[in-house]
Amino acid sequence: MSVHEFLTFASEADIVGLWGLAMLVLAVVSLIAERRRMKRTRIDRIGWVPWTNIFMISAIIGMGLLALAAKGILAG
Template sequence: MIDWLAENWNFHMWAVIAVLSAMASALFVLADRKRQKRERLDRVGFIPWTGLSVLAMGITLLCAVLAVKAG
């Protein structure tokens, strides 16, 4: 199993990164939604969830394309 994974790591590496980035993007979208629906408007926070979710979606798209090209 490990020998097969070592031979095909280039394909799997991009696919794993794409899946992890997609999961992070979903988490960032949920965090941004929670921030937008807050009850106390004066507690804004300092993490740019929208920018992070867009960045994670871009990384997901790029890694998915690289995984398809490598496979």
């Protein structure tokens, strides 16, 4: 089964679960970026992206979407 067929015939719970996983991946990426920013060698190059806020928002949304999708995914 290809990705296109899976997405065409996936249930709403599967789609919401995929969005939840995508948000958690974004949270992990932003956590790694924040750690890199904190360990920078030049103190005057701080950056402008609020990685902590992006991490918190995407982690909360991702966990919420996975919680909503869990019942539908487990039911089949």
